[in-house]
Amino acid sequence: MFAALVLCVVFVNRASAHLDFHEHQVAMMGEPIDVSTEPWTSQFGTQVDLGYTGPLSFSHLPYLRCLDDGAARFDIGILGFPFDTTTSFRPGARFGPFAIRSGSRRQGLGRATLAWGTSPEEQGAALLDCGDVPLSATDNVRALAQMEAAYSTLLMRPVHGGTSAKYKSRTAAFALDGQEHPRLVTLGGDHTIVLPILRSLYKVYGPVSVIHFDAHLDTWPQAVGDAVTHGTFFDVAAHEGLMTNTSIHAGIRCHLNTFADIEHDTSVGFQVISTEDIDDYGLPAIIKSIRQRVGRSPVYLSFDIDVVDPGFAPATGTVEPGGWTTREVKRILRGLSGLNFVGADIVEVAPAYDSADITGIAAADIVFDFLTMMQMDAPPAPHAGPFTEADVLR
Numbered sequence: 001m002f003a004a005l006v007l008c009v010v011f012v013n014r015a016s017a018h019l020d021f022h023e024h025q026v027a028m029m030g031e032p033i034d035v036s037t038e039p040w041t042s043q044f045g046t047q048v049d050l051g052y053t054g055p056l057s058f059s060h061l062p063y064l065r066c067l068d069d070g071a072a073r074f075d076i077g078i079l080g081f082p083f084d085t086t087t088s089f090r091p092g093a094r095f096g097p098f099a100i101r102s103g104s105r106r107q108g109l110g111r112a113t114l115a116w117g118t119s120p121e122e123q124g125a126a127l128l129d130c131g132d133v134p135l136s137a138t139d140n141v142r143a144l145a146q147m148e149a150a151y152s153t154l155l156m157r158p159v160h161g162g163t164s165a166k167y168k169s170r171t172a173a174f175a176l177d178g179q180e181h182p183r184l185v186t187l188g189g190d191h192t193i194v195l196p197i198l199r200s201l202y203k204v205y206g207p208v209s210v211i212h213f214d215a216h217l218d219t220w221p222q223a224v225g226d227a228v229t230h231g232t233f234f235d236v237a238a239h240e241g242l243m244t245n246t247s248i249h250a251g252i253r254c255h256l257n258t259f260a261d262i263e264h265d266t267s268v269g270f271q272v273i274s275t276e277d278i279d280d281y282g283l284p285a286i287i288k289s290i291r292q293r294v295g296r297s298p299v300y301l302s303f304d305i306d307v308v309d310p311g312f313a314p315a316t317g318t319v320e321p322g323g324w325t326t327r328e329v330k331r332i333l334r335g336l337s338g339l340n341f342v343g344a345d346i347v348e349v350a351p352a353y354d355s356a357d358i359t360g361i362a363a364a365d366i367v368f369d370f371l372t373m374m375q376m377d378a379p380p381a382p383h384a385g386p387f388t389e390a391d392v393l394r
């Protein structure tokens with residue numbers, strides 16, 4: 001009997017890649033015994049997970065393999081796209097989902113901050129970590145098809161409908177079918193993952209506008225016959241008609257080949273806010289410009305971690321010095337609350353180049369902000385403290 005059990009365990013371990021997750025768990029279970037009198041439970045109670053222990057999910061959210069689990073329900077899902085085979089310089093963003101989840105372990109999604117005055121959970125959407133999509137690491141065409149299929153699958157799932165009375169419908173008003181659709185926060189992955197995401201969103205919403213935080217344009221023309229890369233995917237998306245011409249970049253500071261790069265960028269629907277504009281116009285003007293540009297259109301937010309200064313986020317593939325601080329991008333994100341967000345991502349986190357997990361922790365904190373930003377009707381009022389309304393920067 002014991003030998004049979006050992007054999008069974010060996011079999012299960014070897015076959016785990018082919019077993020349904022729940023089948024695997026069931027295979028580990030025997031007849032239940034009363035644990036309440038055992039030394040651990042009788043003295044110390046529940047085997048809780050601490051901030052730095054336990055299985056890895058985003059901020060200790062419940063974790064389900066949503067693609068396999070038709071019973072999974074969520075209003076905002078976290079989804080990993082571990083993909084980095086269309087990068088032009090340093091690879092490694094396939095480890096981004098792992099690094100961002102790892103960086104999120106000390107966060108509590110039920111805990112408010114002074115800046116927000118609320119927490120993601122308090123806003124009422126059911127949050128779930130839907131796991132990672134098993135993408136081809138050797139065939140980009142196949143990987144892009146896998147990403148589109150996975151994203152489309154979850155986008156068409158019924159929503160949970162909220163965990164409290166504070167929950168509000170956010171997408172039914174402009175979805176083509178008039179239905180509420182779940183929203184996904186995707187953990188990249190190199191930036192090309194946005195192309196299959198925009199293809200999926202198009203089927204539900206039609207063309208969307210994009211708010212694109214990045215040091216780079218990512219609209220460089222795709223030459224005929226060339227494969228898509230993390231620097232050309234927006235050009236492809238524009239030519240496929242997936243975006244409105246009311247998109248906007250924030251934080252651009254890359255070296256241009258020529259100024260024709262900007263002319264082309266404009267022709268595919270983007271305006272540019274440069275990194276340096278923060279010094280010349282200030283944060284309130286940047287927020288106002290983005291809000292005016294996208295208006296009430298369905299809007300997708302794509303956040304390349306390289307928009308943040310490499311001093312605050314070194315672990316990325318194409319580093320550009322002189323960027324915004326983590327605090328500055330968090331201030332802009334708060335200011336975008338209330339726009340019609342249909343989804344968001346954070347991409348290009350490549351933890352092999354990290355130092356003390358600084359980039360993974362910053363990325364996780366930015367996702368924490370997404371989860372509140374996507375649920376609020378308007379930006380939060382600034383923390384009051386010793387100040388008055390007249391002190392607020394406009």
Ligand SMILES: [Mn+2]
Binds near residue numbers: 218230304
């Ligand atoms: Mn990018």
